[in-house]
Amino acid sequence: MSKKQIKLEARDINAYYGDFHALKGINVAMEEKTVTAFIGPSGCGKSTFLRIFNRMNDYIDGFKTEGEILLDGENIYAKNVLVDELRKRVGMVFQKPNPFPKSIYENVVYGLKIQGMSNKAALAEAAEKALHQAALWNEVKDNLNKSALALSGGQQQRLCIARALAISPSVLLMDEPASALDPISTAKIEELIHQLKEQYTIVIVTHNMQQAGRVSDTTAFFYMGELVEHAKTKTIFTNPKDKRTEDYITGRFG
Amino acid sequence: MKLSEKIIEGLLWLAATITILVTIGIIWVLLSGSIPFFQKVSIIEFITGTEWTPLFAKKEFGILPLVAGTFLTTAIAIAVALPLGLTIAIYLNEYAPARLKSTIKPVLEVLATIPTVVYGFFALTVVTPFLQGFIPNLAGFNALSAGIVMGIMIIPMISSLSEDAISAVPKSLREAAYGMGSTRLQTAFKVMVPAASSGIIVSVILAISRAVGETMLVAIAAGQQPRFTLNPLVPIETITTYIVQVSLGDVPHGSLEYRTIFAAGLVLFVFTFALNNLSFWIKKKYQEKYD
Missing domain, CATH: 1.10.3720.10 (MetI-like)
Incomplete structure (x- = not known):
């Protein structure tokens, strides 16, 4: 693992919702082409922290961030960074599937179209590739013009993953991507994460510790806005250093 | 208690009914006023005519x-x-x-x-x-x-x-x-x-x-x-x-x-x-x- 490059790094991140100190001095580094899971009880700040990496908190009234996030060594909170350009490199999949009320095809090519791509053949090719990557192609290839809202929840979520992948980000943030899905759909998403990490750096927030154990290489445990412990997933689950981590993963609270 | 609720219910019903009756009344007035008109003027002339001069000596009724x-x-x-x-x-x-x-x-x-x-x-x-x-x-x-x-x-x-x-x-x-x-x-x-x-x-x-x-x-x-x-x-x-x-x-x-x-x-x-x-x-x- 040590031969891999550092893809994402947080340095002294503090974040506030108004007066509420939501994230307290967080330092963490994530290597490229790995899966990092953020776990912790509700309200511990793990989702807030995830959204720091593509600046999704910027529009929240009263939200303030201090510190640096380095993506490939460059601070994404620097003054000259264009947020929309950043988000093309750092894709996001949300807790609840949120396809646009458009056709399946239009959903997948959305990101390319807003970047100005208009070549039909190129768009179709990119759509097929993204849908393959999201393991959805075989289910939808004959219905690309059907409304995305007609798909099942699990299919919608994979469509959202395809939509994110279509613009070739290098990082994929996933905010509890399977929490609204049934076990079979969840298994499909997890399998997908395994395949995707060959190309992408993935950060996943999850409430489900088994899921963290199954999909991630490293796991970070958050508690009350602090990063308590970040280590290889196996270590976190078998030999945690901190008492709070141990209590949480053994189900003593949370 | 029971009686007062019945009265309130009745008033609410009345309010709703009056609204509907007024609407029906308006439609009825419009129709009853226009029917004699359309007995004198053909509907075709009314909806295709391009002159509207009912108040002049030479009357045209194109809407x-x-x-x-x-x-x-x-x-x-x-x-x-x-x-x-x-x-x-x-x-x-x-x-x-x-x-x-x-x-x-x-x-x-x-x-x-x-x-x-x-x-x-x-x-x-x-x-x-x-x-x-x-x-x-x-x-x-x-x-x-x-x-x-x-x-x-x-x-x-x-x-x-x-x-x-x-x-x-x-x-x-x-x-x-x-x-x-x-x-x-x-x-x-x-x-x-x-x-x-x-x-x-x-x-x-x-x-x-x-x-x-x-x-x-x-x-x-x-x-x-x-x-x-x-x-x-x-x-x-x-x-x-x-x-x-x-x-x-x-x-x-x-x-x-x-x-x-x-x-x-x-x-x-x-x-x-x-x-x-x-x-x-x-x-x-x-x-x-x-x-």
Whole structure:
């Protein structure tokens, strides 16, 4: 693992919702082409922290961030960074599937179209590739013009993953991507994460510790806005250093 | 206890029933007034004739000049109100800080509370002279300034209802758009507006319906000369203005001239009724279902 490059790094991140100190001095580094899971009880700040990496908190009234996030060594909170350009490199999949009320095809090519791509053949090719990557192609290839809202929840979520992948980000943030899905759909998403990490750096927030154990290489445990412990997933689950981590993963609270 | 509840229930029932009865009554009045009219004048002549001169010696009963006048002022009004109203709705939703939004919205809605007679005088005494500075052959009464001012008047209808429609789009869609690297403008036009399109269309239809039925403004500023034209620079007459003209004039009750207003009123009613039903249908059919 040590031969891999550092893809994402947080340095002294503090974040506030108004007066509420939501994230307290967080330092963490994530290597490229790995899966990092953020776990912790509700309200511990793990989702807030995830959204720091593509600046999704910027529009929240009263939200303030201090510190640096380095993506490939460059601070994404620097003054000259264009947020929309950043988000093309750092894709996001949300807790609840949120396809646009458009056709399946239009959903997948959305990101390319807003970047100005208009070549039909190129768009179709990119759509097929993204849908393959999201393991959805075989289910939808004959219905690309059907409304995305007609798909099942699990299919919608994979469509959202395809939509994110279509613009070739290098990082994929996933905010509890399977929490609204049934076990079979969840298994499909997890399998997908395994395949995707060959190309992408993935950060996943999850409430489900088994899921963290199954999909991630490293796991970070958050508690009350602090990063308590970040280590290889196996270590976190078998030999945690901190008492709070141990209590949480053994189900003593949370 | 039981009795008082029964009385309250009865009163509520009565209130609802009266409303329905009044509506039926209006339709009945319109029909009973127009039936004798259509016994004298053929419906074909009425809906295809291009001369409307019931008050002259040589009487012609073609409604098209009034329909054209109504269409013209309405079209100008929508041409003004739709782009402005929609821009305001998008600005309030995507760009305006919360505090500014909470100031602008009520101020805009004040526009809707100004009496239409005031708008009429504004069009006649301010807008028309102003426009005559650019368009020398603009008549003192004309469809252009009446339409423009009517457009200003219905901006709040479109901006407010469209803003509600855009606000009702789930936040998750906005996040999805931002998450894909959309700018605010792209988020607004590629995601939010399409997702809110049924609500926006409904707001426009209701605004059209309002413009078609608007009376005082056009009676003051657009003139009283039924003319089968789409030229906005000359005096015209709308359906509503004609009804006012006859109602307030010295046309003897029960005469054929008098009955024309029932026929004209029926046409107006059919238009607004159809528009309102269309908006209801669109709302029902195209509203996106989000869980």
